[in-house]
Amino acid sequence: MSENPEKHHQIEIYPHTHQKRISSRRPLAVWLVVLLLGAVYLALSHAVALSWRDNGRSSASSPPQAVCVQPAALFPSDADGKLEEAYGHISSDAFRSKTIERLSGAVQIKTETFDDLGEVGEDRRWDVFFGFYDYLEKTFPAVHQTLRVEKINTHGLLYTWQGRDSNGLDAAYRKPTVLMAHQDTVPVPDDTIDAWTYPPWSGAYDGTFIWGRGASDCKNQLIAILEATELLLQHGFQPKRTLLLSFGFDEESFGYHGAGNLSAVIHDRYGDDGLAVVIDEGAGFENVWGTLFAKPGTAEKGSTNVEVTVRSPGGHSSVPRDHTSIGILSELITQIEATQYPARLDERNPYFAQLQCGATHAAAFPPKLRKLLARHRPSNASPDHPGHPDPLAIEAAKQGPEIKYLLQTSQAVDIVAGGVKVNAMPERAKAVINHRVNIGETTQVVYDRLTRIAGGVARKHNLTLHAFDGQDEADSILLVAPHSSESSPISPADGSGVSPFSVLAGSVRAIYGEETIVTPGIMTGNTDTRFFWDLTKHIFRFAPGYDPEDQVGGLRGIHTINEKVNVNNHINAVKFFFLFVRNIDEAEV
Numbered sequence: 001m002s003e004n005p006e007k008h009h010q011i012e013i014y015p016h017t018h019q020k021r022i023s024s025r026r027p028l029a030v031w032l033v034v035l036l037l038g039a040v041y042l043a044l045s046h047a048v049a050l051s052w053r054d055n056g057r058s059s060a061s062s063p064p065q066a067v068c069v070q071p072a073a074l075f076p077s078d079a080d081g082k083l084e085e086a087y088g089h090i091s092s093d094a095f096r097s098k099t100i101e102r103l104s105g106a107v108q109i110k111t112e113t114f115d116d117l118g119e120v121g122e123d124r125r126w127d128v129f130f131g132f133y134d135y136l137e138k139t140f141p142a143v144h145q146t147l148r149v150e151k152i153n154t155h156g157l158l159y160t161w162q163g164r165d166s167n168g169l170d171a172a173y174r175k176p177t178v179l180m181a182h183q184d185t186v187p188v189p190d191d192t193i194d195a196w197t198y199p200p201w202s203g204a205y206d207g208t209f210i211w212g213r214g215a216s217d218c219k220n221q222l223i224a225i226l227e228a229t230e231l232l233l234q235h236g237f238q239p240k241r242t243l244l245l246s247f248g249f250d251e252e253s254f255g256y257h258g259a260g261n262l263s264a265v266i267h268d269r270y271g272d273d274g275l276a277v278v279i280d281e282g283a284g285f286e287n288v289w290g291t292l293f294a295k296p297g298t299a300e301k302g303s304t305n306v307e308v309t310v311r312s313p314g315g316h317s318s319v320p321r322d323h324t325s326i327g328i329l330s331e332l333i334t335q336i337e338a339t340q341y342p343a344r345l346d347e348r349n350p351y352f353a354q355l356q357c358g359a360t361h362a363a364a365f366p367p368k369l370r371k372l373l374a375r376h377r378p379s380n381a382s383p384d385h386p387g388h389p390d391p392l393a394i395e396a397a398k399q400g401p402e403i404k405y406l407l408q409t410s411q412a413v414d415i416v417a418g419g420v421k422v423n424a425m426p427e428r429a430k431a432v433i434n435h436r437v438n439i440g441e442t443t444q445v446v447y448d449r450l451t452r453i454a455g456g457v458a459r460k461h462n463l464t465l466h467a468f469d470g471q472d473e474a475d476s477i478l479l480v481a482p483h484s485s486e487s488s489p490i491s492p493a494d495g496s497g498v499s500p501f502s503v504l505a506g507s508v509r510a511i512y513g514e515e516t517i518v519t520p521g522i523m524t525g526n527t528d529t530r531f532f533w534d535l536t537k538h539i540f541r542f543a544p545g546y547d548p549e550d551q552v553g554g555l556r557g558i559h560t561i562n563e564k565v566n567v568n569n570h571i572n573a574v575k576f577f578f579l580f581v582r583n584i585d586e587a588e589v
């Protein structure tokens, strides 16, 4: 996309014709002359190609029209007085105080999930979700009286607002829209509660923010979806397209109980590719290069947790061996951390599209990035073989770790355990390494690298290596990957025609103004959408709330202390869902 196809053509065609001229029966002198001419020819064509590229630099400042096309601000065409009034009401003080109350109330209900939860119905810790549902039912009466509500695996919530035309002739382009959020939050460790400015389940409002666990991940999204739906119902909206709301309850603990079951029910009903679009929690806005970007996530990095266990003989520590299981594990971790995965920007990576959008629309786009973007070619670097590095990725990564890990596989040793007694050598030591896998790479790249490093350490200490083979024995190093997923398919994000992306982008620009550039984004984390890949190509992980006065942006304090959400940001999210549901209802997608 960034490179002109003609350029490839020019470079490749000359060596090809040159080869054709050579016949096997020519005398040596002719051979030499032809070779010499060929060399001159190649050098010349190379020089031409180079100067072509230099010209490309200036043309890169005005790239072809097809790159990063922005749809116009999109408003529903069937003007409806009551719905316009409802839209205006979202900006009122009356609505503001009501939604503060409703979101605060949702934050006050503790809905933590834990990695070691048992089955629903057996592990009592799930029971908190009964109270959460009661709260939603009481707080959004129109939604709960009008829409069909189904409880999937007890706590998963599936709301169906049947579309008028969804069984008619044009059902093909009236596939359902799905809006998603999760009811659960990550836990708050007891020893961090004192560090919160306001207690984590206070839902305190300080005049700007609502504070508490789940305030921005992602009860704000869940409440904003319900607020918009409630308003649409109260003001007589009748969708032509079926609207589904799907709220999982264990997104923070892999999602199998919640979204895993919800997606199965939805799949039974609508089948492969049976949905028009899915919007779930995700990336928000970024102010960079003098421009505001909205970045709905069109892809998710892959993810894998690798457990590394070292098993070596125990015994009394008064007569120790030189290296205990803990020491050997430490050596292994040190070797793993000594090399990082290379920064590499695959052209399918949504961040590549954001760079193109920056080059096209951002006045302050850095000249060095512009130059490297125009010359970009895929890299074959790997942790073991530097190959051709990717100068564009390396330069872009300098903007900071948030950007760097959009285009680099990450590794983090997050858990370590071993040893129980001060006078006994540990028979086992274990670490868990979390990886988020770059677009264009696979989890196999991670497994191959760890197998190689662990193999070296195992040989040195005379241990057997069991790398991802499911076996376990004494005197060994074991590698196991219990949870993994490859990077997601990439949602189409062409703003030039009518598509789910352009409806989303047009709705964003209707709210935030046409100076806002909508670019595909990429998620470093995972969402419940990974259970929806078969259901639609059009999945967007998007936090649509933004407050132009508050440049820090949306996801404050998620997964740590002092989680909070800016109320202006939350109200804009309500506007977005209200507008998006109407806009997508009209679109022929």
Ligand SMILES: [Zn+2]
Residues within 6 Å of the ligand: 182, 217, 218, 251, 281
């Ligand atoms: Zn979340």
